[in-house]
Amino acid sequence: MHGEYKMPGGKLVVIDLAVRDGRLDGVRLSGDFFLEPDAALPAIDAALNGQRADADDAALAAAILGKLPKDTSMYGISPEAIVTAVRRALAPGETA
Amino acid sequence: MSRSMWRDHDWQLIHTAPQAPLLHMALDQALLDEVAAGRRQPTLRLWEWASSAVVIGRFQSLRNEVDAEAARQHDIEVVRRISGGGAMFIEPGNTITYSIYAPLSMVEGMSFQESYALMDSWVLAALGELGIKAWYQPLNDITSAGGKIAGAAQTRSRGALLHHVTMAYDIDATKMLDVLRIGREKLSDKGTASAAKRVDPLRSQTGLPRATVVERMLATFRRLHGLADDTLRDAELARAEALVKEKFGTSQWVADVP
Numbered sequence: 001m002h003g004e005y006k007m008p009g010g011k012l013v014v015i016d017l018a019v020r021d022g023r024l025d026g027v028r029l030s031g032d033f034f035l036e037p038d039a040a041l042p043a044i045d046a047a048l049n050g051q052r053a054d055a056d057d058a059a060l061a062a063a064i065l066g067k068l069p070k071d072t073s074m075y076g077i078s079p080e081a082i083v084t085a086v087r088r089a090l091a092p093g094e095t096a
Numbered sequence: 097m098s099r100s101m102w103r104d105h106d107w108q109l110i111h112t113a114p115q116a117p118l119l120h121m122a123l124d125q126a127l128l129d130e131v132a133a134g135r136r137q138p139t140l141r142l143w144e145w146a147s148s149a150v151v152i153g154r155f156q157s158l159r160n161e162v163d164a165e166a167a168r169q170h171d172i173e174v175v176r177r178i179s180g181g182g183a184m185f186i187e188p189g190n191t192i193t194y195s196i197y198a199p200l201s202m203v204e205g206m207s208f209q210e211s212y213a214l215m216d217s218w219v220l221a222a223l224g225e226l227g228i229k230a231w232y233q234p235l236n237d238i239t240s241a242g243g244k245i246a247g248a249a250q251t252r253s254r255g256a257l258l259h260h261v262t263m264a265y266d267i268d269a270t271k272m273l274d275v276l277r278i279g280r281e282k283l284s285d286k287g288t289a290s291a292a293k294r295v296d297p298l299r300s301q302t303g304l305p306r307a308t309v310v311e312r313m314l315a316t317f318r319r320l321h322g323l324a325d326d327t328l329r330d331a332e333l334a335r336a337e338a339l340v341k342e343k344f345g346t347s348q349w350v351a352d353v354p
Binding site: 009010011012014016028029030031032033034035036038041073075076 | 156182183251354
């Protein structure tokens with residue numbers, strides 16, 4: 001499943017994922033945003049893997065924030081924008 | 097630490113004969129590390145391309161961004177750079193690409209937005225002298241009334257900032273759209289449905305040969321910030337060549353975000 005979200009005033013945030021047994025699996029974040037350090041990308045993927053597909057937005061954003069390396073900087077992307085892309089991947093055809 | 101200014105530094109210029117896309121990727125890392133380590137003075141590097149390439153951003157999905165079959169047909173190499181941002185479509189002679197390797201002290205306490213504008217202030221001045229009224233379009237574009245001229249990207253290492261920019265001099269928009277997958281979502285807040293129309297290259301705006309535009313840009317940098325002619329050192333080239341073998345040329349790196 002695939003979801004894209006152009007963060008207003010930001011960059012394109014893309015999520016590819018699957019759902020197994022009601023949980024997010026194989027989550028992959030990509031896009032033309034700026035993120036440092038590099039290790040933040042796999043950390044975000046790992047934070048989302050295993051989350052319940054029916055978790056609310058706040059829970060998913062908190063899961064991301066909890067796993068970010070210290071001193072992570074984001075430009076053109078935010079935890080909320082990532083969650084919106086996850087929503088769109090889970091519900092293709094709807095606009096989140 | 098207080099913020100340093102352009103004139104506090106002894107700027108060096110590297111402008112060599114055309115080099116392969118993978119070597120350009122590696123030189124950005126090697127020279128950023130040299131400036132960070134204090135082995136090299138802050139440097140402006142003007143790129144010359146030996147062959148065509150699509151340069152994707154650090155976090156872009158290879159599959160989502162590039163039509164691999166079309167790239168093969170057009171003999172276009174796909175490489176991944178160390179900074180974030182979007183894909184660039186490069187043909188020799190069609191772009192003006194440069195890198196600035198600056199001490200982090202120059203952007204001390206600045207927002208990202210401010211640091212992008214600072215690093216390209218000389219380019220806006222140079223474009224003005226060429227008769228183009230251009231401005232910074234946050235987050236990372238240089239644009240004019242006619243459309244986008246350039247895209248910038250930054251990445252930071254321990255003590256240094258890499259700011260690099262690709263400007264469109266001329267563009268084969270049909271080929272670009274053949275190779276790059278540009279989705280509708282990406283264009284959703286750009287106010288136009290056509291990706292090709294979003295770019296307004298320097299050739300049509302200036303009527304000048306590319307080499308002349310480059311010469312004028314370098315003259316503006318030299319006048320505003322000072323610039324001494326330098327060359328790539330053997331050790332720097334050797335390090336970059338090693339990085340091509342170990343990192344940038346591996347499928348592991350190019351497909352790191354598959």
